[in-house]
Amino acid sequence: MRYDSITEVIGNTPLVRIDPAVHGLHHIDLYAKLEMLNPFGSVKDRAAWHMARPGLAAAVERGSQVVELSSGNTAKALAVIAGMHGMPFKSVTNRMRVPEIKDLLLLLGAEIEELPGRSECLDPTDTDDPLTLFHRALSGPDSTYLHTDQYFNARNTEAHAMGTGPEIVKDLDGRAPDWFIACVGTAGSSTGVAAVLREHDPEVKVVGLVAGKSDFIPGIRTIDEVQEVGLFDPATYDTMAPVTAEEAIDGMLTLARRCGILAGPTGGAAYFGAVRRLREADAVLADREAGEEGRQTAVFIVCDRIESYVGYLKLRRPDLFHQPPRKNTVADLSAAEIGAATVIDVPDAQKWIAQERPLVVDLRSPFAYAALHIAGSVNIVDELFDELVRGGMPFSGRQPVLLVCPIGEQSARYAALLTRMGHPDVRSLTGGVIAWRDAGAPLVRD
Ligand SMILES: Cc1ncc(COP(=O)(O)O)c(C=O)c1O
Incomplete structure (x- = not known):
């Protein structure tokens, strides 16, 4: 293979069958489209x-x-x-x-x-x-x-309608798969591929995967964020499903250790989300006694490679690096603990600040904080806050604490964690800085 320019190497990525002994599906052949093998490393x-x-x-x-x-x-x-x-x-x-x-x-x-x-x-x-x-x-x-x-x-979508989609059809001998599963970031790849597959077979089922609420899987959106993406059209997907960061990492480990596919977290999320959905479909095919005639095919996209995410993985799965488990982390809070965190809405928070002067801690990035923040608040970016809390309770129990984040989800988790660690009065601002701003409450800038 000889090329005049590295850009000519973009595309024509392999479609690799996942060993059924790994995924356990009996009536569905599952293939990975290895976009990670593009020359600069991704879809x-x-x-x-x-x-x-x-x-x-x-x-x-x-x-x-x-x-x-x-x-x-x-x-x-x-x-x-x-x-x-x-x-x-x-x-x-x-x-x-x-x-x-x-x-x-x-x-x-x-x-x-x-x-x-x-x-x-x-x-x-x-x-x-x-x-x-x-x-x-x-x-x-x-x-x-x-x-x-x-x-x-x-043209983001078109790149996949012209390349990724037709390549999948060609590698499946001119047929669209029954299932197509992809993570959604800008929605370009899933939209472009889905359009081409449906031209071949309007019945193809498209599963879009996003990160769970307040979860972070680098490269893709959460279910709320995806609504804001210009290329996102809900009609493209038969189902949208969330995947947690933990599930994405599990999927990634299976691909790397059992299949030799060194995928990044979104490849792992796509594998995990695919197998979870396809298990249901597999059971239906088994009930129908579908046999060889009724065998189905599914394709998921592996967007990029594992190497860039070592830091991300260390933080979430220290055990993989032979490090002791992290203490005091929001990751192991139960839903009940998060639900029991003390939250406070904007009018009550304003009163509380005026009367009791809690320490207001803004967990957003320094840039967001510099642009607009609640007067008197201090900025401890969430990653740093996470480090601090790992070392033990960072605040005196004598001073009440109000935690603030963009929309009130992350602050509720940390409020739950500090409560578990014994702080007597920590609250989370409901709806975060966005709610504060929308209520017309004052914000200052540096
Ligand atoms: C690692 C990773 N996975 C998945 C995606 C999703 O691709 P798309 O933007 O085509 O929806 C992206 C997009 O940036 C990405 O970087």
Whole structure:
């Protein structure tokens, strides 16, 4: 195989059958589409190249910078593509949460701009969010950037409708699989592939996977966040299902250790979500005594590779690295404990602050905090807070504590944890800073 450019190596990724002894399905053949084998390491290589290509020549001429709102694989692919064309690349994001990817981007020469956004991903309905304002400026008629605009660019979806989808059909001898399972980030890959598969067989069942609420699986959205994504159309999916970070890691370990597929967490999530859904379908086929004639086929996408997520894994599964279990972590709280956390709504919190002066701890990123926060609050970003709590109770029991996060979910977990650790009066602000802002309560900026 000989190529003139590394970009020609994008696509034509293998479709590999998962050993039935591993997944345990009797009537369904399960295949992994190995997008991790794209040259820059992920499914996003296709979209990045397809989105950037038409504007490259003009952008080189203008001396433009390539810009994308991405903290992960799209940024990585674009940084390489920009560099190959002698252009700088800037990644704009609310927060880089995977340190290895941030380091890799810097290594590739990318500029990283972390904005004081309220959420982790773009929410175009939030007109005050700096990320939204930045997105508008990039997309405006006067923009001099080459902005690939992955959340809205139809070429993101098209890359998969032209490549990933047809490749799957070709490798299945001209037939669409009965099932297609994919994690949803920008929704480009799942939407593009699903459209092509349905052209071949309108009956194909499409399962979209997202992270569970307040869970973090790098590269994909939670069920709430996904509604904000421009390319997301609920009609694409027969089912949307959440996967927890723990389940994603379990799936990842199975793929790596039993199948030799060194997938990242979203590959693991896709495998886990696929097998969970297909077990039900397998039982139905068994009841029907479907036999060889009724055998079905399923395909899931492995988006990227394991190596960038060692830090992510260490934090969540220290046992895998022969480290002792983490003490005092929100991960092992029961639903009942979280439900029993003391929460306080905005009007009551305002009164409480005025009367009892609790220590107000804002768990958001320093950028979000710098942009707008409750007067007198202190900022301890959630990751740091997690470290602090691991070492023991960070506050005196004599002072009440109000925990604040973007939407009140994470703060409720930490309130539950501090309560379990013995703090007598810790509360979580219901609805977080968003509710505070929506209620018209005062916020200050640095
Ligand atoms: C690791 C990973 N998995 C899955 C996805 C989802 O792909 P899409 O954006 O096409 O929905 C992404 C997207 O960035 C990703 O980085």
